[in-house]
Amino acid sequence: MTSYVLRKLLRLGLVLLVVAAASFLLMNLLPGDVALALLGNEATPEAVAQVRAELGLDQPLLMRYLHWLGGFLCGDLGRSYITQVPVMESILDRLPVTIELMLLSQGLALLIAVPTGVLCAYKAGSRIDQLANAVGLFLLAAPVFILAILLMFLFALKLRWLPSTGYVPFMTDPVRNLAHLALPALAIALAEWPSLFAVLRGDMIKTLQQDYIALAKAKGLGPAFILFRHALRPSSFTLVTLSGLQIAATIAGALVVETIFGLPGIGRMLTGAVYNRDMMLVQGCVAVISVGYVLINFGVDLIYALLDPRVRQ
């Protein structure tokens, strides 16, 4: 296990370097002069030169990258050109909202997918299985922003059970915090449920045909015990990998869902930064989200190895 982790760590380091370089290059190789964009077209050449010097844009690309990377490793992503607030500060300010939204939606998706997947594998081909598959087919075709608007329309505007927009920090009022996050999280969870469900159901059906399941039945164990204690773990490898990969989908989902429900998360900040062409903020968000994404995938690989000893070799 140790050598497996070491190998993975080495790979992780390489991937992180590539991702950091790509985030940096994305903003530095594209056409357009940041200093000019900042000052507007009427800027005098002297003013442009001054801003370029302030931003270090007159240095060679490699120096700029090393400088940026050094700052990035120390948690310094520069300042927003527009608000002058340090980028890291803005990100740390918004990150908890997005992380809470992601955890809630992923948890909710698994909370729905595991029981439905297990049940439908156990009763494969039955009415309830057919119903679940049909629902999955429909949800798979419903983009997350359509689900979000539909949920908002039904539960916030018509039934008035939950608030439609706004946010309350968890520390201020946990109940209202969850009320504000319930619909956004549900929208993302419903969009993710079909693939999680389908994968678990498929793997579970295969597991249930194994001899040791027949043995467990022959010993007289109850179906719930067999399903959850004997069959669930060996059936959940693909599920774990997929739920890790789906973090990417959650990022895309968070972008729109935060915008729709007015949640002050990193996704809404990033969309705002794109509108305002606040390049430092965009670059910072992209770097932080990508690194997070790579780290999550690394974590998923480790969990996978823990679940299935065969992977380690």
Added chain:
Amino acid sequence: MNALADDPGHETASPVGATIPMRVRDRLGLRFWLPAAWITMVVVLAATASLLPLPSPIETDFTALSNWPDRAHWFGTDQLGRDILSRAIFGARISLTVGLLAPALGLGIGMLLGMTAGYFRGRVEIVIGAAMDAVMAFPGILVVLAVTAYVGASVPLLVILLGVLTVPTFMRVARANTLVFAQHDFVLAARAMGATHWRVLSLELLPNVMIPILIYALLVVSRIIVVEGVLSFLGLSLPAPWPTWGNMIADGQVELATLPYIPFIPAALMFLTVLSINLIGERLRARTDLRGSVL
């Protein structure tokens, strides 16, 4: 299968052609034809939009603000008095253009890389695989956001970016299928007869690799339509006032409580289109799987 492949006359088409007579009576059914009819209708309407007797999709009409659907405006009008039916049909153009061109681009590049990797193996495969891993290490939507932030939103840019982002998955499907088919006797036979690598790749392998890739491409098309929807919902596709399904939903969302038909009509159209493509893809995939089991 081997018997057929050993016969040089059948070699190019054998794995595909061999089973067609067995399945020719297999009906595709309503679950295929209904979605196919819907897609055909959307494509035809979108293609002929400027010839149809539709009101302008961008001209505002202050005498008909926020009209619920009626006989004059089948889908109603939006807050600026623009006819929603007309906007929906013109908006379909963007969804379909991006949804078809981006995967086509990705398919072209991905298939080239995947077949090269799967056929030549060795160092070529390692280099291509590593490049694809690097692309996939990034959450794609972020790349699109970051680049559009810099150079501004436009449809050609969207096609190129989304196209490039689909390359790795197409490459994987192409590689996996090339690996399988390259093992077959008909490839060996062609090589033994002195066929060049190019000939083997283009005449022996391509027709076989193409089918699973095209079916997979349907899935990618529906996914890209959704992604385009998300991006235009965020205002990062075609600039206003031109309609896309995504920006129609975004504009309509403001009046969700009082005028729900404005966002829900384009939302329903997008849902039905994506659902139809998925259903068609699923039906075709089931067929090719059957073919596998017959073999």
